[in-house]
Amino acid sequence: xxxxxARSHRIACLKLTLFLLSVWAFVSFGCSILLRSWxxxxxxxxxxxxxxxxxxxxxxxxxFVLLLVVYAVCMRRLDNKHGYTEE
Amino acid sequence: xxxxTLNYIFIGLSFALYIGIAFKSRASxxxxxxxxxxxxxxxxxxxxxxxxxxxxxxxxSMAGALALGGYAGSRFLMGWTGGFVLLTILMVPYLxxxxxxxxxxxxxxxxxxxxxxxxxxxxAVFICMTYIMGQMRGVGVVFSQLFSIEISSGxxxxxxxxxxxxxxxxxxxxxxTQVAQYCVMAFAYTIPAFYIAIxxxxxxxxxxxxxxxxxxxxxxxxxxxxxxxxxxxxxxxKYTDGSMTMIDMFCITAALMCGTAGLPHVIVRxxxxxxxxxxxxxxxxxxxxxxxxxxxxxxxxxFSRVNLISQLNGIQYSDxxxxxxxxxxxxxxxxxxxxxxxxxxxxxxxxxxxxxxxxVIAPSENAKxxxxxxxxxxxxxxxxxxxxxxxxxxxNPYMSDVPPWAIALLMAGCIAAALSTAAGLLLVLxxxxxxxxxxxxxxxxxxxxxxxxxxxxxxxVSLAVAAYFGVYPxxxxxxxxxxxxxxxxxxxxxxxxxxxxxSKRMSREGAIAGMISGISFTLGYIVYFxxxxxxxxxxxxxISPEGIGTLGMLINFAVSFTVNIFSPAPPLEVQQMVxxxxxxxxxxxxxxx
Numbered sequence: 001x002x003x004x005x006a007r008s009h010r011i012a013c014l015k016l017t018l019f020l021l022s023v024w025a026f027v028s029f030g031c032s033i034l035l036r037s038w039x040x041x042x043x044x045x046x047x048x049x050x051x052x053x054x055x056x057x058x059x060x061x062x063x064f065v066l067l068l069v070v071y072a073v074c075m076r077r078l079d080n081k082h083g084y085t086e087e
Numbered sequence: 088x089x090x091x092t093l094n095y096i097f098i099g100l101s102f103a104l105y106i107g108i109a110f111k112s113r114a115s116x117x118x119x120x121x122x123x124x125x126x127x128x129x130x131x132x133x134x135x136x137x138x139x140x141x142x143x144x145x146x147x148s149m150a151g152a153l154a155l156g157g158y159a160g161s162r163f164l165m166g167w168t169g170g171f172v173l174l175t176i177l178m179v180p181y182l183x184x185x186x187x188x189x190x191x192x193x194x195x196x197x198x199x200x201x202x203x204x205x206x207x208x209x210x211a212v213f214i215c216m217t218y219i220m221g222q223m224r225g226v227g228v229v230f231s232q233l234f235s236i237e238i239s240s241g242x243x244x245x246x247x248x249x250x251x252x253x254x255x256x257x258x259x260x261x262x263x264t265q266v267a268q269y270c271v272m273a274f275a276y277t278i279p280a281f282y283i284a285i286x287x288x289x290x291x292x293x294x295x296x297x298x299x300x301x302x303x304x305x306x307x308x309x310x311x312x313x314x315x316x317x318x319x320x321x322x323x324x325k326y327t328d329g330s331m332t333m334i335d336m337f338c339i340t341a342a343l344m345c346g347t348a349g350l351p352h353v354i355v356r357x358x359x360x361x362x363x364x365x366x367x368x369x370x371x372x373x374x375x376x377x378x379x380x381x382x383x384x385x386x387x388x389x390f391s392r393v394n395l396i397s398q399l400n401g402i403q404y405s406d407x408x409x410x411x412x413x414x415x416x417x418x419x420x421x422x423x424x425x426x427x428x429x430x431x432x433x434x435x436x437x438x439x440x441x442x443x444x445x446x447v448i449a450p451s452e453n454a455k456x457x458x459x460x461x462x463x464x465x466x467x468x469x470x471x472x473x474x475x476x477x478x479x480x481x482x483n484p485y486m487s488d489v490p491p492w493a494i495a496l497l498m499a500g501c502i503a504a505a506l507s508t509a510a511g512l513l514l515v516l517x518x519x520x521x522x523x524x525x526x527x528x529x530x531x532x533x534x535x536x537x538x539x540x541x542x543x544x545x546x547x548v549s550l551a552v553a554a555y556f557g558v559y560p561x562x563x564x565x566x567x568x569x570x571x572x573x574x575x576x577x578x579x580x581x582x583x584x585x586x587x588x589x590s591k592r593m594s595r596e597g598a599i600a601g602m603i604s605g606i607s608f609t610l611g612y613i614v615y616f617x618x619x620x621x622x623x624x625x626x627x628x629x630i631s632p633e634g635i636g637t638l639g640m641l642i643n644f645a646v647s648f649t650v651n652i653f654s655p656a657p658p659l660e661v662q663q664m665v666x667x668x669x670x671x672x673x674x675x676x677x678x679x680x
Binding site: 062068 | 153158161164165168169171172173175176177180294295297298299300309310311312327333336337340341344364367368370371374375378381382385666669670671672
């Protein structure tokens with residue numbers, strides 16, 4: 001295995017990680033805690049529940065599951081692109 | 088057939104199922120399930136891990152914490168699921184590639200030091216011990232309810248059963264048994280929610296009912312508005328507001344998340360998967376299965392709150408519903424008739440009773456204080472209904488017309504959740520003392536026989552300690568006790584593992600100093616405020632002991648990096664190893680644990 005492959009793989013991987021973690025922080029700490037009152041007031045309610053509250057009790061969990069799906073799919077593509085195929 | 092008999096039958100059947108599957112799997116070669124290319128699909132592994140992960144704190148305590156805390160209860164929902172994202176993205180694939188079975192193993196090798204391994208074992212012991220304390224309380228609550236005995240007797244009966252169960256191997260590591268456990272737990276948890284959702288909101292899906300309207304009496308009103316009104320009428324803060332400051336909420340959520348990513352017994356679970364790619368997939372499934380429970384918990388919390396209040400508050404004690412006696416007999420829900428009128432009055436922190444006997448809800452805490460100063464004979468706490476958050480999940484189905492079999496199934500689920508995690512943790516704890524601590528560090532010439540003996544002694548002692556703290560719990564409800572364990576993990580393992588994985592330069596001196604300062608700060612703070620009677624007014628920055636792990640974690644990071652500047656770089660082969668773990672292919676075969 002050549003050095004540049006390992007290096008570019010690692011950089012791409014870090015970029016993906018940082019992106020996913022920023023979404024993670026935004027939906028949990030952002031929407032559900034720090035910006036919650038703003039979200040309650042300015043975004044449409046989910047059914048009869050204010051948006052920030054809904055994010056804290058339901059939305060964030062749904063987002064977390066989606067994040068892991070994105071992670072698994074993107075990492076598989078990255079691995080394949082850099083030749084780390086393994087079954 | 089009465090409810091108790093039905094409960095015993097369901098619990099008996101569920102255990103027959105687990106044992107049957109375990110027996111069948113054992114018969115067809117245990118090894119097969121673990122070796123590379125083995126038959127466990129990421130889906131089955133995900134389900135098994137979810138069962139492992141769901142403890143008494145999640146299953147029994149969390150919905151109650153939500154019912155009592157409202158919005159503030161979200162910290163558990165987000166903390167424990169969000170932590171899984173950190174765990175999957177930052178930790179597990181790399182640790183899996185590294186290939187050693189336990190967290191102290193990784194820390195010992197990465198930081199090329201026996202002493203680092205020793206500190207890691209100590210941290211693991213503290214974390215697991217605190218975690219078991221919470222579980223023992225859960226076991227006690229369940230058995231107390233099952234046999235209608237006092238909670239302290241419930242803890243002792245439970246402790247004996249856990250000891251026997253752990254002796255059987257706790258059914259751990261047998262993936263398909265855990266798959267069965269997950270199914271029992273998931274159905275047990277969600278079926279009552281369907282029934283109650285229909286009764287209260289007319290919608291069969293609880294999550295839709297939760298955002299829908301309350302239709303049980305009179306005109307439909309938005310469900311949460313109904314909850315807010317009920318809470319305010321009784322002198323509680325609004326359900327959607329809770330009673331927690333933003334900084335405390337932030338810190339607790341962060342501590343739970345980072346703690347999840349540093350929890351030794353969860354990390355270990357992923358070593359049974361065949362390669363890095365399967366680990367990612369399996370983590371995905373795990374979180375999806377956990378989410379089934381976590382998305383239902385807030386609905387159960389909210390429904391049970393409405394039901395509890397509408398069925399008990401303002402009711403003549405002699406007319407109280409039949410189920411009330413179940414919880415009264417086990418001492419988990421009591422009625423104290425403070426004004427001797429025979430009516431159950433449930434009130435919150437803003438309520439007080441004037442000396443004239445009139446019940447008043449103050450508009451704010453300050454207004455209440457002022458009123459109490461004017462009327463010195465007033466009753467500051469007129470609440471007459473006393474119960475813990477931990478019983479809400481079990482009491483919930485009785486409050487609506489949930490069929491008896493569903494209640495029996497719920498009891499079976501509670502037992503599975505409480506026993507499996509308690510027994511599993513006990514195994515991890517006793518082996519880390521006998522194997523990691525005694526054999527690997529203190530006394531290398533220990534024979535296998537002595538090692539087993541020490542493991543037994545360790546598990547007996549830790550069970551006794553845990554049972555003691557189960558009878559005299561360090562906090563109001565299970566989820567809170569367990570949160571301390573997460574705080575400890577967040578302040579010790581999370582930073583050290585993270586730096587160990589992502590930085591080549593971190594030296595053993597930095598890591599050791601970081602771990603020690605992080606965990607001792609956190610532990611000291613928890614002990615001071617929970618056991619030594621520290622005054623909550625003195626909280627550092629207003630952060631409660633539940634959330635102090637976040638600060639402990641920052642201290643760990645800061646100390647690690649500072650000490651690292653003044654210490655020599657790690658040897659070349661360690662730096663090489665760190666490079667290696669970032670390459671996803673070529674992981675060694677799966678290990679049995």
